[in-house]
Amino acid sequence: xxxxxxxxxxxxxxxxxxxxxxxxxxxxxxxxxxxxxxxxxxxxxxxxxxxxxxxxxxxxxxxxxxxxxxxxxxxxxxxxxxxxxxxxxxxxxxxxxxxxxxxxxxxxxxxxxxxxxxxxxxxxxxxxxxxxxxxxxxxxxxxxxxxxxxxxxxxxxxxxxxxxxxxxxxxxxxxxxxxxxxxxxxxxxxxxxxxxxxxxxxxxxxxxxxxxxxxxxxxxxxxxxxxxxxxxxxxxxxxxxx
Amino acid sequence: xxxxxxxxxxxxxxxxxxxxxxxxxxxxxxxxxxxxxxxxxxxxxxxxxxxxxxxxxxxxxxxxxxxxxxxxxxxxxxxxxxxxxxxxxxxxxxxxxxxxxxxxxxxxxxxxxxxxxxxxxxxx
Numbered sequence: 001x002x003x004x005x006x007x008x009x010x011x012x013x014x015x016x017x018x019x020x021x022x023x024x025x026x027x028x029x030x031x032x033x034x035x036x037x038x039x040x041x042x043x044x045x046x047x048x049x050x051x052x053x054x055x056x057x058x059x060x061x062x063x064x065x066x067x068x069x070x071x072x073x074x075x076x077x078x079x080x081x082x083x084x085x086x087x088x089x090x091x092x093x094x095x096x097x098x099x100x101x102x103x104x105x106x107x108x109x110x111x112x113x114x115x116x117x118x119x120x121x122x123x124x125x126x127x128x129x130x131x132x133x134x135x136x137x138x139x140x141x142x143x144x145x146x147x148x149x150x151x152x153x154x155x156x157x158x159x160x161x162x163x164x165x166x167x168x169x170x171x172x173x174x175x176x177x178x179x180x181x182x183x184x185x186x187x188x189x190x191x192x193x194x195x196x197x198x199x200x201x202x203x204x205x206x207x208x209x210x211x212x213x214x215x216x217x218x219x220x221x222x223x224x225x226x227x228x229x230x231x232x233x234x235x236x237x238x239x240x241x242x
Numbered sequence: 243x244x245x246x247x248x249x250x251x252x253x254x255x256x257x258x259x260x261x262x263x264x265x266x267x268x269x270x271x272x273x274x275x276x277x278x279x280x281x282x283x284x285x286x287x288x289x290x291x292x293x294x295x296x297x298x299x300x301x302x303x304x305x306x307x308x309x310x311x312x313x314x315x316x317x318x319x320x321x322x323x324x325x326x327x328x329x330x331x332x333x334x335x336x337x338x339x340x341x342x343x344x345x346x347x348x349x350x351x352x353x354x355x356x357x358x359x360x361x362x363x364x365x366x
Contacts, residue, residue: 027326031298034325034344035252042258045348049265074345081327081343088329 022190022208023084030080037077041070072199079203082137086212091131098125098170101132102159105139109147112200116153118146123160128168128237130217138213141206142172142233148196148206149176149231167219167238179231184223195231210235244359246292248274249281250323251299259294262348268356278302286314291359292339294351297324297331308334319358323351 106120161170186192188211194204214221219237275281278301297304319339328341339358
């Protein structure tokens with residue numbers, strides 16, 4: 001099978017002009033949307049607390065729908081906030097088993113993964129030195145990308161890794177639609193179109209966030225293309241970052 | 243009972259918080275402020291248990307407001323509720339009892355305020 005790798009981030013400056021622009025937009029949008037979302041969600045809560053009886057089952061159902069929509073918006077805003085804060089916190093370096101943050105990320109997404117009938121297979125992952133919280137967020141966003149790509153499911157995600165001379169290489173392979181070289185080149189860039197539009201898509205910045213986390217560790221991330229189906233995202237974290 | 247002030251520049255956000263927090267028998271809203279200077283004056287005058295603080299208000303920046311709050315209302319716990327990320331608290335994050343994104347739901351805001359307000363702990 002022909003496979004072509006499209007790199008994103010390796011050897012590039014940590015912050016491009018587009019990154020800076022995206023951060024500025026994200027900060028402003030998160031603030032404005034967060035306030036509106038807060039007010040809407042807050043009054044939805046008060047409606048449920050104070051008027052559950054007169055609302056009745058139909059009213060409760062309508063509120064469920066409203067809150068489902070608000071949950072999507074919360075994910076959107078929280079993504080933007082995470083993006084704007086990525087470079088602010090100091091980078092911690094701790095020895096850890098990569099399986100731990102991978103397992104934690106999959107556990108935190110158990111609800112949407114189960115809803116979409118997506119199984120996550122955790123293969124062998126090496127030990128490495130990295131920021132534990134950021135590595136969990138890296139896995140979180142790679143899984144979110146897979147969730148969005150697979151959509152309603154069913155589907156499958158495989159996480160595996162190996163130590164290479166260049167560093168620890170982690171692969172996250174999903175059974176979503178294949179991706180061509182042109183799309184793969186854009187996937188990790190600010191304002192890129194995400195691979196899917198499901199509830200897990202959020203602000204559609206999971207892949208740019210994954211790239212930024214890899215780059216903070218001195219690493220890079222890319223997508224394999226040329227496959228008939230599915231997609232593999234590869235993260236390389238150099239040992240020198242340890 | 244946790245006595246608090248609500249500081250946010252958005253009037254509809256303050257209205258929501260006032261409305262939602264009054265449903266909690268353990269919380270009492272003493273007053274509201276719409277900018278940093280008003281927040282400091284109100285905190286100094288009322289000496290609340292908790293300051294619920296937006297860090298994107300007009301006036302002094304987040305760092306300055308938090309630093310000054312420690313001086314004018316040293317016993318007050320500061321709970322930040324903001325549409326900006328916690329990176330804006332650089333240098334004063336340790337002075338804040340809790341940071342909540344503005345997307346936080348009402349029950350969580352109430353619980354965080356109750357926990358921040360008591361039992362009394364040394365905040366020096």
